[in-house]
Amino acid sequence: MSILVFAEHDNSALKAETLKTVAAAQAIGGDITLLVAGHNCQSVADAAAKVNGVSKVLVADNAAYEHQLAENVSLLVTELASDYEHILATALTTGKNFMPRVAALLDVTQISDIIAVESADTFVRPIYAGNAIATVQSLDSKKVITVRTTGFDAVTTDGSAEVIVLDSVTDAGTSSHVSDELTVSERPELGAASVIISGGRGMQNGDNFKLLDGIADKLGAAIGASRAAVDAGFVPNDMQVGQTGKIVAPDLYIAVGISGAIQHLAGMKDSKVIVAINKDPEAPIFQVADYGIVADLFDALPELESKL
Amino acid sequence: MKVLVPIKRVIDYNVKVRVKPDNSNVDLANTKMAINPFCEIAIEEAVRLKEAGIATEVIAVSIGDKSCQEQLRTALALGADRAIQIETSESLDSLNIAKLLHKIVEEVQPQLVILGKQAIDSDNNQTGQMLGALTGMPQGTFASMVKVEGDKVNVTREVDGGLQTVALSLPAIVTTDLRLNEPRYASLPNIMKAKRKPLDVKPAADFGIDLAPRTKLLKVTPPATRQAGIIVESIDELVEKLKNEAKVIS
Numbered sequence: 001m002s003i004l005v006f007a008e009h010d011n012s013a014l015k016a017e018t019l020k021t022v023a024a025a026q027a028i029g030g031d032i033t034l035l036v037a038g039h040n041c042q043s044v045a046d047a048a049a050k051v052n053g054v055s056k057v058l059v060a061d062n063a064a065y066e067h068q069l070a071e072n073v074s075l076l077v078t079e080l081a082s083d084y085e086h087i088l089a090t091a092l093t094t095g096k097n098f099m100p101r102v103a104a105l106l107d108v109t110q111i112s113d114i115i116a117v118e119s120a121d122t123f124v125r126p127i128y129a130g131n132a133i134a135t136v137q138s139l140d141s142k143k144v145i146t147v148r149t150t151g152f153d154a155v156t157t158d159g160s161a162e163v164i165v166l167d168s169v170t171d172a173g174t175s176s177h178v179s180d181e182l183t184v185s186e187r188p189e190l191g192a193a194s195v196i197i198s199g200g201r202g203m204q205n206g207d208n209f210k211l212l213d214g215i216a217d218k219l220g221a222a223i224g225a226s227r228a229a230v231d232a233g234f235v236p237n238d239m240q241v242g243q244t245g246k247i248v249a250p251d252l253y254i255a256v257g258i259s260g261a262i263q264h265l266a267g268m269k270d271s272k273v274i275v276a277i278n279k280d281p282e283a284p285i286f287q288v289a290d291y292g293i294v295a296d297l298f299d300a301l302p303e304l305e306s307k308l
Numbered sequence: 309m310k311v312l313v314p315i316k317r318v319i320d321y322n323v324k325v326r327v328k329p330d331n332s333n334v335d336l337a338n339t340k341m342a343i344n345p346f347c348e349i350a351i352e353e354a355v356r357l358k359e360a361g362i363a364t365e366v367i368a369v370s371i372g373d374k375s376c377q378e379q380l381r382t383a384l385a386l387g388a389d390r391a392i393q394i395e396t397s398e399s400l401d402s403l404n405i406a407k408l409l410h411k412i413v414e415e416v417q418p419q420l421v422i423l424g425k426q427a428i429d430s431d432n433n434q435t436g437q438m439l440g441a442l443t444g445m446p447q448g449t450f451a452s453m454v455k456v457e458g459d460k461v462n463v464t465r466e467v468d469g470g471l472q473t474v475a476l477s478l479p480a481i482v483t484t485d486l487r488l489n490e491p492r493y494a495s496l497p498n499i500m501k502a503k504r505k506p507l508d509v510k511p512a513a514d515f516g517i518d519l520a521p522r523t524k525l526l527k528v529t530p531p532a533t534r535q536a537g538i539i540v541e542s543i544d545e546l547v548e549k550l551k552n553e554a555k556v557i558s
Binding site: 010067069070071074092093094096097098099100101102103104105107108109110111112113122126127128129130131132133134135136137138139140172174175176177178179180181182183189191195219227230231236237238243244246251252262263269272273274275281286287288289290291292293294295300303304307308 | 319321324325327334346401402403404406425426428429430431432433434435436437438439440441442444445446447449450452462465466467468469470471472473474475476477480485486487521522523524525526527528529530531534536537538539540541542543544546547549550554556557
């Protein structure tokens with residue numbers, strides 16, 4: 001069997017999540033090819049060639065793929081698809097965006113957000129915000145799959161795959177990139193952080209999120225937020241952890257002023273250790289927390305920072 | 309221009325779902341149902357486009373048995389002009405849903421199709437993109453802002469690193485994210501008026517599409533439950549536990 005894995009990247013670095021998607025491909029079993037589609041992305045191709053378990057790296061380097069527009073990338077992947085039984089992408093916003101187009105163009109359905117592989121055609125995925133776990137068999141000849149990275153451990157990067165440069169260009173010509181407004185942060189990304197500290201509605205305003213900074217600095221943590229905090233405009237959308245935001249599973253997750261709605265729990269309940277700081281002893285977050293402290297966060301946060 | 313809004317009837321987002329004891333599926337008997345929250349945002353956006361004089365007609369469509377007429381009536385009460393029910397008692401895979409919607413797109417010829425980015429039951433996040441591929445339309449998924457300008461629509465999208473804006477040629481697909489708008493409540497007079505708005509019922513079988521399942525649900529189990537831990541009395545105790553018991557900080 002042959003498996004094509006779409007590499008997540010920003011044209012300069014390969015995202016760590018791709019290493020987990022390759023692990024999912026290994027669990028399916030077969031010859032694994034990584035596809036790097038981007039522009040001026042040689043450094044990504046170099047990094048991709050070192051990913052263990054990958055035998056080939058295909059590089060499509062063209063302006064049409066610079067922003068990985070779904071219209072163009074889906075045509076490219078569909079064109080390559082005839083050589084593969086499985087096509088995998090990471091369930092991040094890029095993969096979620098273009099992969100269903102690939103599935104439809106191939107006349108197959110997609111299996112989204114798998115967290116485990118039972119066999120080459122049977123996969124496990126959460127439904128209903130993770131309140132139920134479905135085992136689904138694909139009846140299609142080709143499997144188009146997105147992988148939730150919290151279910152798989154990253155492969156190592158000491159391999160050496162053959163790099164093949166593709167020269168065909170697929171430009172649908174129906175969409176163009178206008179602008180990006182990306183959050184610049186020195187902190188680790190939510191998806192890659194081993195410690196995350198998140199604030200909720202209890203933070204009261206965006207300024208108070210600064211109270212999390214010192215703790216995040218000391219722990220090397222990423223900072224996240226609940227939907228309530230994002231909807232209230234305290235912090236930008238890319239910080240949202242939850243069913244429809246980012247799904248994370250760090251070693252340590254500290255929830256501050258977050259009540260614990262099921263939609264938030266869906267995004268973080270696979271964390272190894274959960275700490276909850278909330279002044280309401282009845283908050284549902286305490287039902288999933290390993291360590292809870294009933295306290296006013298405005299007292300607790302400065303004290304925690306000073307004692308780390 | 310016409311705006312088509314496909315909507316889905318799902319479990320109310322406040323209700324916690326239970327798995328059936330035989331692990332065949334979740335138990336939805338006597339459960340409160342509602343419009344999928346993202347679909348509600350899609351209706352609101354379409355209605356606002358009409359109020360702004362950009363859209364001329366808003367058409368809501370849903371696929372399901374008679375019960376989804378309830379959600380279509382809600383869409384009409386929120387401001388949609390007419391509704392179409394594609395009648396089927398089967399639970400269809402996203403691809404088959406997209407194929408049926410493709411037929412409706414061919415018939416209605418909308419300039420914009422606005423859908424929710426995902427349904428909160430299956431959590432698939434597929435239908436809008438699949439419809440985009442089948443119709444050849446470009447897509448702006450996970451939208452937090454939609455601006456129609458001439459024969460293009462600019463869509464600001466919520467992506468992993470922040471926001472991305474793309475320009476799409478019309479006709480185009482938009483899928484909604486949470487921050488696109490805050491849906492209104494249907495007023496009583498509008499709920500009464502909605503009862504008289506047109507709602508066409510078309511049997512799914514009449515579309516001549518092979519709707520055979522593409523997936524087989526083998527089993528559904530409850531998630532592994534987390535044991536509630538302990539309440540610590542002080543920050544000192546918390547730090548001590550994290551260092552020496554959980555060993556997640558040093």
